[in-house]
Amino acid sequence: MAMPRTLHLLLLLVAMALVVSCSPMPTSVLATKRRQAMDEAAAARIHALRPLRGSGRELASRGGVACDSWALGVEAHNVRDWKTVPASCEGYVGHYMLGSHYRRDSQVVVDEAVAYAETLKLAGNGKEVWVFDIDETTLSNLPYYANHGFGTKPFNATSFNAYVLEGSAPALPETRRLYSKLVSIGVKPVFLTGRTEDQRAVTVANLRRQGFSGWMNLLLKQPGFKGSAVAYKSGERQKLQDAGYAIVGNIGDQWSDILGAPEGARTFKLPDPMYYIG
Amino acid sequence: MAMPRTLHLLLLLVAMALVVSCSPMPTSVLATKRRQAMDEAAAARIHALRPLRGSGRELASRGGVACDSWALGVEAHNVRDWKTVPASCEGYVGHYMLGSHYRRDSQVVVDEAVAYAETLKLAGNGKEVWVFDIDETTLSNLPYYANHGFGTKPFNATSFNAYVLEGSAPALPETRRLYSKLVSIGVKPVFLTGRTEDQRAVTVANLRRQGFSGWMNLLLKQPGFKGSAVAYKSGERQKLQDAGYAIVGNIGDQWSDILGAPEGARTFKLPDPMYYIG
Structure with missing residues (x-):
């Protein structure tokens, strides 16, 4: 090949930019036209495509980060x-979240969860429950994060809480599919969230607006709780188990949602490259 | 944009093919010229580039699998x-393993492990150990898998064992970097492998040939052991702990390498989209 490698890379970038610019935004992730408009505004904020997919060596030599490898490291809990x-990964994470990739990765997780749910033999005593985290698991805060650097900026409790209080977070459609499936077969949903009482x-109100109903419990963090997310969530799961419930499944976007005994008979990790809760 | 989307996709594929064809093979993964020749032969076996990165919906409608989402699902233990x-993912996995992506993802894992190792405060009693799996963690069987469909074919114990008996598996260079680091700071390596006594x-011989030396233990599976990989490996780790050792770290390519108490103070999951050991 006589063409310089940079030219090939340029051609690749141009081709990728064309594909990205012609792909529809994932409107199915969004519940309302208002939400769509917000997301389009957010998408416009992602300037140049910066996939940063060179070799780690190349990236390290120019002080960069291999963003897709970093995100994989997050998902595999490394x-x-x-x-x-x-x-340097704002562009990568923005494209991941607003494009089709996030949705596609979430579909695989929920496909596995639904396939697992279909194998369950229920005891018929109404004691089987499935634990759902809320933020980035059941409801998406992408409209907020798209306007706040996709996780590149330090967490701002004031502006984030103001967003939560709008009650406008859209559902994650894949999780809603799992939720409906579980309700239909008689497994009771339990929400267990770091949101406060x-x-x-x-x-x-936000959950109902997004089509969720029929949950058994909504467990929120009580005022004054000081422990870690793992301690809080595993403690609450222990109480469920002590009360005679069988936790047949547990799904969250953070490893702290699904680590710590009792974890639940099977756990599922949804992608989240925007923030980490330990 | 007036150009049809298929043209954009074609342009993307052409650009990607050019980049791939002009990229050097990861020769640093390979120990010998013979190994290089084998890998080039294997690379030639990967025919068309089939990235399969459309939306899950598109892929499902044509009976396909989103290979990158499937691989992420494997890494996150979903x-x-x-x-x-x-x-349909043979091409995807082949390109991932033989191109720069696998190496780059492994670098991030080892960068995290090295950074963690640098925070360790050693007791000075020589009791800190780090557990290493062997296959796809310390030694790479990529030369074998590249000639056997990259995991798309059922495991063939006869041909695989014949390959192992060659003793020619190359080191994973990132893991060797971690190994050297640990030895230099006084943490003792322990190999814990599903290979048999x-x-x-x-x-x-293979480990020495690939530059590994100074390990404390090489623990192989004893004849007649019938339990799961998790039972075997966690049992061996328990014995180490009972003998007074502190397992400060544990690295493997399978979740069964790093699940099951005692896991080790910190665990690391290297990528492996080629096979699953439960």
């Missing part, structure tokens, strides 16, 4: 305790 | 107990 998305009313 | 790589001599 990269832990990080505070913010690497600044004072956010109960808006959370209930 | 996809479990699979027997073979989906046939009768393969001890060839395994030792």
Whole structure:
């Protein structure tokens, strides 16, 4: 091949940019026209395509990060305790979340969960439950994060809580599919969230607005709880088990949702390259 | 945009093919010229580029699998107990393994492990150990799998064992970097492998040939052991702990390498889209 490698890379980037620009936004992720408009505004904020997919060596030599490898490291729980998305990965994470990739990866997770649910032999005593996390598992805060750097900026409790109080977070459609399936076969959903007790009313309203109903419990964090997310969530699962419930499944976007005994008979990790809760 | 989307996709494929064809093979993964020749032969066996990166919906409608989403599902332990790589993903897995992607993803894992190792405060009693799996963690069987469909074909014990007995498996260079780091700071390596006791001599020879030395233990599966990989490996780790050792780290390519108490103070999952051991 006589053409310089940079030219090939340029051609690749141009081709990828064309494909990206012609792909429809994942409107099915969004519940309302208003939501669509917000997301389009957010998408417009992602300037140049920066896939950063060179070799790690090349990237390291120019002080960069292989963003897709970093995100895989997050999903496989190799990269832990990080505070913010690497600044150079804002474009990567933005494209991942707003394009089809996030949805597609979530579909595989839920396909596995549904296939597992179909193998369950229920005891018929109504004691089987499935634990759902809420943020980035049941409801998506993508409209917020798309306007706040996709996790590249430090968490801002004030602006995030203001967003939560709108009660406008869209459902993750894949999780809603799993939820409906479980309700239809008689497994009871339990929401277990790091949201606090004072956010109960808006959370209930948001969930109902997004088509969720029939849950057995909505467990929110009580005022004054000081432990880790793992301690809080595994403690609540232990109480469920002590009360005679069988946790047949557990799904979340954070490893802290699904680690810590009792984890549940089977756990599922949805993708989340935007933030880490330890 | 007036150009049809298929043209954009074609342009993308052409650009990607050019980049792939001009990229050097990861020769640093390979120890010898002979190994290089084998890998080039294997690379030539990967015919058309089949990235299969459309939306899950599109892929499902034509009976396909989103191969990158499936591989992510494997790495995040959502996809479990699979027997073979989906046939339609042979091209994807082949390109992943032989191109720069596998190496780059492995670099991120080892970068995290090295950073963690640098935080360790050693007691000075020589009791800290780090557990290494062997196959696809310390030694690579890619030369074998490249000639056997990259995991799309059922496991063939006869031909695989013949390959192991050659003792020619190359080191994974990233793992060797971690190994050297640990030895240099005084953490003792322990190999814990599903290889059987009768393969001890060839395994030792292969490890030495690939630059590994100074390990504390090489633990192989004893004849007659019938339990699961998790039971075997967690049992051996328990024995180490009972003998007074502190397992400060544990790295493997399978979730069964790193699940089951005692797991080790910190665990690391290297990528492996070619096979699953439960």
